[in-house]
Amino acid sequence: LKLFRKIAIVGVGLIGGSIGIAARKRRLAGEVIGICRRETSRRKALKFKACDRATLDLARGVRDADLIIIAVPVGKIVDRVLECARHMKKGAIITDVGSSKEYLVREICKRTGNRLNFIGSHPMAGSDKTGVLNADGNIFENAPLILTRTKNTKRKALRLLEGFWRILGCRTFILSPKEHDEHISLASYLPHIVSFALSYSQTNSSVKFAGGSLKDTTRVASSDAGIWRDIFLSAGPAAISSIDTFLKNIEKLKKAIAHRDSKEIELFLKKAKEVRKRIL
């Protein structure tokens, strides 16, 4: 099933590399071309079989691609899309895999005058690891993936891109960029923020007594600081709003503990446990 004649992946790291591996394994394209910034990355992309060909020349790499996937950190997506826009062929689909959408989609539409067939994608398939050496074609299996739709989105392109992600194993959802940020703020920005703050709060003594609870809750505090700085800068309003929801709730639990309100504490924990059952 060849959905595309040629797929170009701009940025062959953990996510870009995993897409390449998965797409090649499923023979989804006549050719997968990786576009890298440095010669060392180019060699690694080939070594880990993330693409059929790899190049440092973005203009030539995207020229006759039918699907271009921008898999660079959030802070660099807009620039890279604009760069591709100058070289890609008319009608090609271009997407990204960034964790923020409202700001990115608005900025890209504005700066390209809506001329582009741009559709935002966000696979919930990251990890605290980075780099093509950690790439894995199976990370999309059953992962939620959000596609963004605006009034300019072409229906046919959206269906084709949705099909692509589904074949990689994703469970796809279509939302507006604003809806994306609202939901993802609770499901992803907030767990990261909480994890960073929890790790930040530890002392030299407390880390010695770390059991499973501290390890699990702070795992994502190992994530790349630059990547998450850019996500928080790009999705600030949604992040703040989810922090406020969380603060209201933790204050409620704190109050119940301070008042030694046995019933209220138990109700809170039981509700939390119920919600947790639905996080699969």
Added chain:
Amino acid sequence: LKLFRKIAIVGVGLIGGSIGIAARKRRLAGEVIGICRRETSRRKALKFKACDRATLDLARGVRDADLIIIAVPVGKIVDRVLECARHMKKGAIITDVGSSKEYLVREICKRTGNRLNFIGSHPMAGSDKTGVLNADGNIFENAPLILTRTKNTKRKALRLLEGFWRILGCRTFILSPKEHDEHISLASYLPHIVSFALSYSQTNSSVKFAGGSLKDTTRVASSDAGIWRDIFLSAGPAAISSIDTFLKNIEKLKKAIAHRDSKEIELFLKKAKEVRKRIL
């Protein structure tokens, strides 16, 4: 190496059962006797090889034990210790495995007039699972374990008990009950509180988009609500103090995001990541 002629374990659940399995495997005692409340638990304790004998009769079970381990939920520890105190032999060591210490040790010392050879133990080896069917003799391997020392603690008993936990694989630390609660508050109460509040904050929509970050950070929100209610009631002041530390820090990060302060956000995330490296 028989450290004790007879060990009695009161409450053969996840932790009690794991201790029994580990102690039997290492032949640490002439006999391990399990003391249960219900006949079904008694049968399961034997089925999962957590003890050599199991009984519902606490008085007879603890009578000639040299080491008694109270492995019941925090809310029931004081009562069970007092019950054992009426039947155990003079000079026997009695310990618990509860997650809170200041309140428990004070209460036990007060209500037994310091007559007991009681030493608090807290192995950081739990999980969100419960029951002897999840017991595993290897969970103590490399787990931190805190022993409490007060002015009444007998040096010889403390050394013997420390040796016991070390042979099970624990890395032992000796602290005052108050110090225990302070350190554990950051390392264990706080991750649980944060995890419960994070799970509580999710919506019907957001849980559909759960990736690894939400799964990991909310795993311990699956923990038993009754057990954690009792820990928070028993260690309230220490829990509140760690919540306040955390709130101060998350407010700092929120402010940096609200002000789009790129440098401040990155510094915060980098420090969190540095701390995380020391949580092994």
